[in-house]
Amino acid sequence: MAEIGFYHLTRTTTQDALPALLGRTLSAGQRAVILCGSEDRLAALDTALWQCQNPDWLPHGSAATGYAAQQPIWLTLQDEEAPNGARFLFLIDGMSSARLDNVDRAFDLFDGNDGTAVAAARQRWVSAKAGGHTLSYWQQGPQGWERKQ
Template structure:
């Protein structure tokens, strides 16, 4: 079962919070798959990561650029297949309410959701219940002025 962290964004959007989390993932020697809600979001995030000042280098790829196996960060709108992420990632980041039917293929899952959007909060609560009922280990993190604080 995966360890799933729900990340309640209250101070920034995902485009600002995600680079720090991805930087920590790479520093830990891990690969990441970022599952977005649409192809357009994949393209926008691709651009945002190339322009990100901190960390200043987040090597990544998308289905448009190809070569998934070479990418430490793979950004896609397509769920993992039966063999896992196309780049072999064991860490999964969920954005825009995206859901994966293959949570069991990952060691850690980061579900980022917008705290200013009541629909997104309700959807995250539904995903929490489903993950809990699926036997996954859960944690709830809230973004504060000091950074991420674990609340549950």
């Protein structure tokens, strides 16, 4: 079973919040897969990660660049076995995964300013809980991420 963290974005966009989480992932010696909801999102995120200044280096790739096994961070549109051996899965754009049993941690980032996104996240929470996963809920606060009960 995976440990799934739900990340309720209230002050920044997904694209702004991801670099810090990915930096921590790499610092922990882990690899990541980011499941994106569209080609446009994947392309924008690819550019944003290369231009990110904090952390200043987030090496990554996608099907467009290839060499999946060598990429610490893999951007994809496919809910498939991690081609880079990642045990951390980032779900953005309301994406869900049938492969939660194959990862150690999942990060579900959703826009707290979008009622539809919040309702969909609640449904994903119910499904993940029914699947026996360990869940946590994080919300952006004035000083950063705050774990809520």
